[in-house]
Every structure is written in structure tokens, then in C-alpha cells.
Amino acid sequence: MNKELLIIGIVWPEPKSSAAGTRMMHLIYLFLSKNYNITFATACAKSDNAFNLKSIGVVTKEIELNNSSFDVFVKKLNPDIVIFDRFMTEEQFGWRVAEQCPNALRLLDTEDLHCLRKGRQQALKDQSVFNTHYLFNAVAKREIASIYRCDLTLIISEVEVDILKHQFKVDEHLLCYLPFLLESISPKQQSVLPGFRAREHFVTVGNFLHEPNLDGIKYLKEYIWPTIRKQLPKAEMHIYGSYESHKVTQLEDKKSGFYIKGFVEDIATVMQQYKVCLVPLRFGAGLKGKIIDAMYNGTPCITTSIGAEGMYGTLEPNGFIEDEPLDFAKMAVELYSNKIFWNAKQKHGVNVINLRFDKQLFTADFMHRVEATKNGLEVHRKSNFTGAMLMHHTLQSTKFMSKWIEEKNA
Structure with missing residues (x-):
């Protein structure tokens, strides 16, 4: 029974x-x-x-x-x-x-x-x-x-x-x-992930009702994105998430390439289009689903020590961990522009999923x-x-x- x-x-x-x-x-x-x-x-x-x-x-x-x-x-x-x-x-x-x-x-x-x-x-x-x-x-x-x-x-x-x-x-x-x-990422799945040249722009994702996410988006727009945009004038920042409100949509600034995209049904398909995921969390706890999504779909990340907490253990991260906004922006530009760095960080993400979050473990x-x-x-x-x-x-x-x-x- x-x-x-x-x-x-x-x-x-x-x-x-x-x-x-x-x-x-x-x-x-x-x-x-x-x-x-x-x-x-x-x-x-x-x-x-x-x-x-x-x-x-x-x-x-x-x-x-x-x-x-x-x-x-x-x-x-x-x-x-x-x-x-x-x-x-x-x-x-x-x-x-x-x-x-x-x-x-x-x-x-x-x-x-x-x-x-x-x-x-x-x-x-x-x-x-x-x-x-x-x-x-x-x-x-x-x-x-x-x-x-x-x-x-x-x-x-x-x-x-x-x-x-x-x-x-x-x-x-x-x-x-x-x-x-999680299910582990097989070599075959890894081989079909879009590569460096097939991707463009920056992405982040998160439930807008969750206060750490909303704070992170405001922080990103005010302190980080202007520096990135100055060095990468053709790059865009795309923000996805459920339960967008007026205080979220009013953050959109098309002139600076800062777009609020709202809810998405299939985050995997979307995430694979982007070159770098930005996760500028200033407070929070637990594990960050947006970083898991990024690793699963081969999208390297720049995040903070709060975002990285509990994610990587002793393994190399799928990007860089920076708490100062200018350093955060600098490494975001570097990762976006450097194919060698980018390819290595994509592989690190696969390793983290398979060695730390495979459900069989x-x-x-x-x-x-x-x-x-x-x-x-x-x-x-x-x-x-x-x-x-x-x-x-x-x-x-x-x-x-x-x-x-x-x-x-x-």
C-alpha cells in the first residue's frame, strides 16, 4: 500500500x-x-x-x-x-x-x-x-x-x-x-548549447514580488548598467520576471537599452539567446534559481557574494563574483567581450550542475x-x-x- x-x-x-x-x-x-x-x-x-x-x-x-x-x-x-x-x-x-x-x-x-x-x-x-x-x-x-x-x-x-x-x-x-x-547535463546537451558568437546582450530573471530581485534591478540600473553601456553602446539589458508592476515597468529605459520583458513561459529557450547573465543581488538567502537557469543553459554570470552563496562550493564559478559596482561592470564587459574567458566559464557552469546539484547525489x-x-x-x-x-x-x-x-x- x-x-x-x-x-x-x-x-x-x-x-x-x-x-x-x-x-x-x-x-x-x-x-x-x-x-x-x-x-x-x-x-x-x-x-x-x-x-x-x-x-x-x-x-x-x-x-x-x-x-x-x-x-x-x-x-x-x-x-x-x-x-x-x-x-x-x-x-x-x-x-x-x-x-x-x-x-x-x-x-x-x-x-x-x-x-x-x-x-x-x-x-x-x-x-x-x-x-x-x-x-x-x-x-x-x-x-x-x-x-x-x-x-x-x-x-x-x-x-x-x-x-x-x-x-x-x-x-x-x-x-x-x-x-x-537536477538532471545532469550530458556531453550531447552541452555540445548543442549556443556558443559565444551565436549570443548577444545581457539578461537577468526573477520574480518581481521578491524584494531582493527588485532591489537588484534598481541597483543594476542605477550603479552598474551605465558603466557597461558606456563601454558596450550596442549591448542591451533584458529583464524577465513574473508579476511585473508599475514600479517595475517604469524602470525601463529604451534609450539606454534597459528593457523590462516581463513573464516568460520557457526560460531555457530565452536564456540560451543571451551572452551574459547579471545577478547583482545585495541581500537574500538560499540558492539562486536564476544562476541555476544560467548554468543549465550555458550562460556565464556575473554575480555578488550574496548571489554566489551556496552555489559553487570549491568549484570554479560560471563567471565572476564582484560586490563593488564598478568591478561588477568591468568584469561583465570583460566576460561579454572575451571568448576564451566565456567558453571556460560556460564549462564551469556545467561542472557545477553535474558535481553539486545532480539529483542522483x-x-x-x-x-x-x-x-x-x-x-x-x-x-x-x-x-x-x-x-x-x-x-x-x-x-x-x-x-x-x-x-x-x-x-x-x-
């Missing part, structure tokens, strides 16, 4: 819009390949960009916040495993799962460390150096509590595993490093970890007293607040 997996999503997965949507689909396909019956539930309204989960055999369910109807639903489903998509869903539904299905394995998928991203954003606003003062913020208190309440937390970046272990002192038996799970160990934790759940939980304590207090506070809201809304 197939096992039951319940995923509680903060939104419907949109793999064409965000790296988070791509990550969620990786997890769904992995568990489908292991013959799990999957139900995806969310309280969020479905957008036009949402993936059709029913088309791959995933059952979908609309749920409500602060409503005991979820208790009836989850008890009847009786899942073996529950995945919470980011800590906010665990806060809302974790205690209900614990009450109704105490034997279900509770997994948290952080996507990225929100406290890290928020802390870096605040440090940037303050024009200050990021340190533990910014890391140990209000979001951290909520996010780390959620990690402790769950049986296992999936971390997409090795850097974030280290931060949790060494800064927050989270025991590593609660953490599982699981990056993007991770899936067997991950599923073994999940099954072992599930089979030894009682012992596992006894070794996590902090989690038990936090769940106890959650039941005393969040539970009754939720019930009060439900009564108020009745």
Missing part, C-alpha cells in the same frame, strides 16, 4: 515564476517516484501561473486558516509524512497536525532562511555591516522555533546549515541538506534519512526536548488564539 504525503503550501507552486516553485516541484516529483500518494493543500488562492498538479496525479485541497475543518481533513487523510512549505505554514497548521496525526513525520522545507534574508535586508537599509545583531531578529525566533518543532528540516544551502549549527546551535540531527535536485540518502527518522520517531523526538517544549507552549498559545479567531469569525 502506498504511503500518504501531505504538503501544506504557503502558495500554489509556480515553477515558471520562482525558484521556490521549482524547489517544490522537485520534492513532489521525488516522492511521486517513490510511490507516495501526494495531497497538496493550501489556503492561498490559485494564480494563472500555478502548476497543474492534478495533471501529474497529485490531489489538491483548499484549506482555511483558523478553521477546525482542517482537523477533520487531516485526521481522515492520516498522512505518514507532512511537509510544511516554509515556517509560516508550520505555525498555522503544525499544532493541528501534531494533535490529529501524532505519528506523522513532520518535515519543514525552509526554501531559504527567512531570518537571514530579512537581517541582511535591514543591514542594507541601515548601511551597516551584517552581523549577529541583524541575524537574531524577530523572524529568527519564529523560524528557529519552527525548526525545533519539526522532526526534520530541509535546508537548501550548505551555508545555511552552518549558520543554523554554529550561530543558532541547532543540533544537526534535526537538519538535512537538500539542494536543488542526494535522493537515495535523503529518502533513507526520512524513512529512518520515521521508523525511529519516538526516540528521535525524545532527543529533541526543546522541540517538545516549544510544541507544548504552542498548543497553549497558538491553539487557543486560533480557536478564538475561529469563534470570532463564526
Whole structure:
């Protein structure tokens, strides 16, 4: 008999819009390949960009916040495993799962460390150096509590595993490093990637609702692109992304070759047309889907240390890493103009995909970890007293607040 997996999503997965949507689909396909019956539930309204989960055999369910109807639903489903998509869903539904299905394995998928991203954003606003003062913020208190309440937390970046272990002192038996799970790039696929002379212009891509992306585009336009354009007057900057708003479209400046292109259905076809991908992120966390897309499609990158974090390990990057705008622009021009550099960086990108993100490197160990934790759940939980304590207090506070809201809304 197939096992039951319940995923509680903060939104419907949109793999064409965000790296988070791509990550969620990786997890769904992995568990489908292991013959799990999957139900995806969310309280969020479905957008036009949402993936059709029913088309791959995933059952979908609309749920409500602060409503005991979820208790009836989850008890009847009786899942073996529950995945919470980011800590906010665990806060809302974790205690209900614990009450109704105490034997279900509770997994948290952080996507990225929100406290890290928020802390870096605040440090940037303050024009200050990021340190533990910014890391140990209000979001951290909520996010780390959620990690402790769950049986296992999936971390997409090795850097974030280290931060949790060494800064927050989270025991590593609660953490599982699981990056993007990609197909490797074969020599044949590499051989048909468009070459240096077949490409032109610069590109970047990202969900415009994601604050690091919007900040990066503004930073690019104001501090980096003018220098590039001065040296490469025929080059253009093309920016793709979902959920463009007026404050995004008004950044377009055709006279300087700065174009807002909006949503694209097939990022692979688009990315292969461009010579260089620019990723000038000044804050953020997790792994950068736009750099993965660039490497997969043979497009070398210029990025910042924030953009590069967790991506390359000890391998050579698929471009250059620069934090100062003039240096960023200088290396962008160099990479755009130098065929020898460009060819080498394209090959580095293929190596990074194949040696760091090939799903075959991770899936067997991950599923073994999940099954072992599930089979030894009682012992596992006894070794996590902090989690038990936090769940106890959650039941005393969040539970009754939720019930009060439900009564108020009745």
C-alpha cells in the first residue's frame, strides 16, 4: 500500500515564476517516484501561473486558516509524512497536525532562511555591516522555533546549515541538506548549447514580488548598467520576471537599452539567446534559481557574494563574483567581450550542475534519512526536548488564539 504525503503550501507552486516553485516541484516529483500518494493543500488562492498538479496525479485541497475543518481533513487523510512549505505554514497548521496525526513525520522545507534574508535586508537599509545583531531578529525566533518543532528540516544551502549549527546551535540531527535536485547535463546537451558568437546582450530573471530581485534591478540600473553601456553602446539589458508592476515597468529605459520583458513561459529557450547573465543581488538567502537557469543553459554570470552563496562550493564559478559596482561592470564587459574567458566559464557552469546539484547525489540518502527518522520517531523526538517544549507552549498559545479567531469569525 502506498504511503500518504501531505504538503501544506504557503502558495500554489509556480515553477515558471520562482525558484521556490521549482524547489517544490522537485520534492513532489521525488516522492511521486517513490510511490507516495501526494495531497497538496493550501489556503492561498490559485494564480494563472500555478502548476497543474492534478495533471501529474497529485490531489489538491483548499484549506482555511483558523478553521477546525482542517482537523477533520487531516485526521481522515492520516498522512505518514507532512511537509510544511516554509515556517509560516508550520505555525498555522503544525499544532493541528501534531494533535490529529501524532505519528506523522513532520518535515519543514525552509526554501531559504527567512531570518537571514530579512537581517541582511535591514543591514542594507541601515548601511551597516551584517552581523549577529541583524541575524537574531524577530523572524529568527519564529523560524528557529519552527525548526525545533519539526522532526526534520530541509535546508537548501550548505551555508545555511552552518549558520543554523554554529550561530543558532541547532543540533544537526534535526537538519538535512537538500539542494536543488537536477538532471545532469550530458556531453550531447552541452555540445548543442549556443556558443559565444551565436549570443548577444545581457539578461537577468526573477520574480518581481521578491524584494531582493527588485532591489537588484534598481541597483543594476542605477550603479552598474551605465558603466557597461558606456563601454558596450550596442549591448542591451533584458529583464524577465513574473508579476511585473508599475514600479517595475517604469524602470525601463529604451534609450539606454534597459528593457523590462516581463513573464516568460520557457526560460531555457530565452536564456540560451543571451551572452551574459547579471545577478547583482545585495541581500537574500538560499540558492539562486536564476544562476541555476544560467548554468543549465550555458550562460556565464556575473554575480555578488550574496548571489554566489551556496552555489559553487570549491568549484570554479560560471563567471565572476564582484560586490563593488564598478568591478561588477568591468568584469561583465570583460566576460561579454572575451571568448576564451566565456567558453571556460560556460564549462564551469556545467561542472557545477553535474558535481553539486545532480539529483542522483542526494535522493537515495535523503529518502533513507526520512524513512529512518520515521521508523525511529519516538526516540528521535525524545532527543529533541526543546522541540517538545516549544510544541507544548504552542498548543497553549497558538491553539487557543486560533480557536478564538475561529469563534470570532463564526
